[in-house]
Amino acid sequence: MERIWLQSYPEGIPADIDIDHIPSLVALFEDACRKYADKVAYISMGKEMTYGELEAATRDFAGWLQSLGLKKGERVALMMPNLLQYPVALFGTLRAGCVVVNCNPLYTPHELEHQLKDSGAVAIVIVENFAHTLQRAIAGSAIRHIVVTPLGEMLGAKGILVNFVxxxxxxxxxxxxxxxxxxxxxxxxxxxxxGYKPVPLDHDDIAFLQYTGGTTGVSKGAMLTHANIASNVTQAYNWIRPVVHEGKEFIITALPLYHIFALTANCLTFLMIGARNLLIANPRDIPNFVKEWGKYPVTVVTGVNTLFNALLNNPDFAKLDFSTMNVTLGGGMAVQAPVAERWLKVVGVPLLQAYGLTETSPAATINPLDMHEFNGAIGLPISSTEVSIRDDSGKEVPVKQVGEICIRGPQVMKGYWQRPDETEHVFYPDRFLRTGDMGYVDPQGFVFLVDRKKDMILVSGFNVYPNEVEEAVAMHPGVIDVAAIGVADEHSGEAVKIFVVRKDPNLTEHALIEHCRTLLTGYKIPKHVEFRDDLPRTNVGKILRRALKEGA
Structure with a gap:
């Protein structure tokens, strides 16, 4: 596809990037620490850590790994929420020349066992709350070295109280x-x-084995090289540079840093501009999240639709001072228009969408940050990134026609760890990555996400996309959250079923369906409604349609 999106680029954003001046992520990290040594890098539960202190601590962690005899390329697993220990272990692992294997702290023993065995990790850093999971998962793995850390271990005197509680x-x-x-x-x-001895690293060395959610089968490790991540950080840096101020931004990080979105966006990109980063250890505790936000002059926040929705439904959120706010970026799942509209009204800055995958490090498209309102698009392909919309036969379709979104660029993964067949399946011969997401490109080059290909509902031969149904339902003032799936139907093959969390306890199935009749064509209208107190979610808050479908 011709790069029609370049016509819509804001002034100052390059069509292409060059990372020849960044030999590795370690070089990027060390440059930032030198430049901003006296500035605060991270804040956790009131405890501050400067860039200089971060550099020293990561040097010590790298030295510890080297003292164990770990060599370049060996894997180190990290299993922690957003604590000061995480960036120290992360950058220390990279400085030792090792590969970071991020693990979700909420893994079951079975899930953790698979990831440890598959990655071949030889060391792990785990917060003590989840050490019992490791105890049940470690047999048969290559783990030889274990660090168990209490939540408050890096908090100084306050940590004693935190750990006691x-x-x-x-x-x-x-x-x-x-x-x-x-x-x-x-x-x-x-x-x-x-002591620590620097390790020579280059673009082709693997930095992360970042495991996908495993929604289409067994969880796979995406091999993300230093070049992949450095490219994406450079792409994102160029995109945000016109609207941010180096050394003055304050970003709040509620999404877990072990997830690719927060890892690249919050942890790495904003490291490049010397931002302060407020770590939220438990983003599900919305009242405490709002309380922490209120203590600081936050300028940037990233999140997923469900997080923004939860904040807007907290009565104290609207009381915060948003005068310093500059950028709000949503990703990980589709941002719903009703949520974006409420966000703009309450916060005063637009909620702008970005899009990507674990396999793309993750950013592939981002909306221009000088926009004043939500546009429904997932953005423009970022610098050095190509998007191709293709049909089931792999043929590119015209502008405005829906097909599978395919991506090519320097941020696209090397492949899946020890899975050449899976790697071959996900790439076309021209190295375009098949995302599994359905969407289209408009004449201005903006990309629109329709839905996951595998989540599409087929009603009497017509395609129904859950996102469209969910957005219509979310417009009802009595709804907090909604998920739509397809269920078997003897007359139409499949029918639409919605799961709804009510804001208004008196909201009825009939009222919701009548509401949908005003917004959706006949075959898209939900046939079944089930009210629930909550919906199953991933670690970053995305609703798990798959779990709902299995229980339907």
């Missing part, structure tokens, strides 16, 4: 036994004694 008041640490494990500070002290 977590362990003894809230009883959030199940009993565990992992012989030979050490604490995080003990590892740093050992690394400091050992």
């Amino acid at each position: 977590i362990r003894h008041v809230k009883k959030m640490v199940p009993a565990w036994k992992l012989p030979g494990s050490i604490g995080f500070k003990a590892a740093l002290a050992a690394g400091r004694r050992q």
